[in-house]
Amino acid sequence: MKFICCLTFFGASLLSTSAAVFSYQAILTPEAVVPGSPTDDPAGISTASGLAQLTLTTGGVGGPTLSYSLTLTGLDVSETIPRPTLTGPDDLVRAVHIHFGAVGVNDVHGLNVYGFPREDDADLVVNSSTSTVSGLWDDSDANFGSDGIRGAGDSVALSDALTALQAGELYFQVHTFGFRQGEIRGQITQVPEPAQLALVVGCIFFVVVVYARRSKHRF
Ligand SMILES: [Ca+2]
C-alpha cells in the first residue's frame, strides 16, 4: 500500500509542480470584424482569412508567456523595416494587434504585434513568403509609449491579460490598407488538451495495474 501511495504522490507531483502548458487558436474571418468605422468591411467583400496557433505557459520562472504564430491567406506582410504604415496596396497588412474584447465587442489593444502604432519587440519574426507573423508575449512587452500612461493603443504585460485570455476575451485583428479599421478578426480560444488528459489517465491506469498485480501475488 505504501508503494501505491508513493506512485500516486509521484503522479500528482508531476502534474502540479511542472509548468502548465495550454494551447489556444484563433480563426480569423472578415465576418467576425465588428464594424466600428466606414473603413471596415461590413459588406463582407474581403475573402482573406487567417489562422493563429498559440501556446500559453504558466508557472515557469519569469512569469507567463504566450507564443503566437499567425498565418494569413490572401494578405501580404512586409519584412522591410520600417513597415509601410501610411500607404500601400489594399491587401497589404498595415497592423496586427491582439485586442481585449468578447465576441462582438471592439476594445483596446493588449499587444501591438506588427506595424502601426508599434510592434512586438525583438522576438517578432515576419515571413513574407508565407504571410506569417510570430513572436512571444510576456510581461516585458508592456509599453505605454513616451507618455508612460496606458492608452487604448498601448501594449500591456501578459499577466494583465491572462484573465481575459482564459475567458476567451482576447482577439486578433488584422488591419490592411484596404480596410484600415479591420479586414479580418478572430477570437482566441483554448484548444482541448488531449496530451494532458492522456497523462492523467495514464497515471491512474498505471497505478491500478500495479495494484492489481501486487494484490494477485499476495494470494
Ligand atoms: Ca515580445
Ligand SMILES: [Ca+2]
Ligand atoms: Ca501611452
